Amino acid sequence: xxxxxxxxxxxxxxxxxxxxxxxxxxxxxxxxxxxxxxxxxxxxxxxxxxxxxxxxxxxxxxxxxxxxxxxxxxxxxxxxxxxxxxxxxxxxxxxxxxxxxxxxxxxxxxxxxxxxxxxxxxxx
Numbered sequence: 001x002x003x004x005x006x007x008x009x010x011x012x013x014x015x016x017x018x019x020x021x022x023x024x025x026x027x028x029x030x031x032x033x034x035x036x037x038x039x040x041x042x043x044x045x046x047x048x049x050x051x052x053x054x055x056x057x058x059x060x061x062x063x064x065x066x067x068x069x070x071x072x073x074x075x076x077x078x079x080x081x082x083x084x085x086x087x088x089x090x091x092x093x094x095x096x097x098x099x100x101x102x103x104x105x106x107x108x109x110x111x112x113x114x115x116x117x118x119x120x121x122x123x124x
Contacts, residue, residue, distance in 0.1 A: 017055040033096075034061035038080075039087050041073035049092040062094040066121045077101075098123040 007023055009016050034056050039046030056063060067080050074080040077100045089095050098121025107118045 014051050014054045017052065018058050021055060021058065028059050028061075032059045032061040033064040034059065036063050036065065038065055038074070038084050038089050041083055041086075046087075049087070049089050053092050056093055062096050063089060064096045064098055064123075066099045067097065096123055097121070 007020055009020055011019075034052070036052060037046050055061075065074075065080075067077060068074045072079075073083045077097060080097055081100075084090050084095055084097075101122065103122060104119040105122045105124055107120060109115050109118055
């Protein structure tokens with residue numbers, strides 16, 4: 001079994017995200033989804049759009065997220081879009097709520113012990 005490579009940097013900056021990506025030696029082509037957490041309402045512990053802007057721009061990505069299944073400011077499309085605006089994600093990026101418009105895409109879970117199907121945002 002081949003050992004996994006681990007990459008590490010002590011430099012926590014927007015520019016270091018791009019450097020770390022380049023070290024991987026991979027080029028993403030086509031539609032690139034960048035899954036990020038837009039942050040919970042009232043919580044300050046999330047990556048800010050300004051911090052991830054260089055890497056999202058570098059890969060020409062679209063920031064993606066889904067509504068939550070639990071109560072809060074991200075559990076409906078309307079409330080989630082308001083939070084995206086409040087946290088200024090829409091100021092910097094194309095943003096796709098993958099499940100904003102239904103119906104969900106249904107994926108089979110072969111040999112699932114509890115779930116036989118997984119429901120995901122149709123824009124996936």
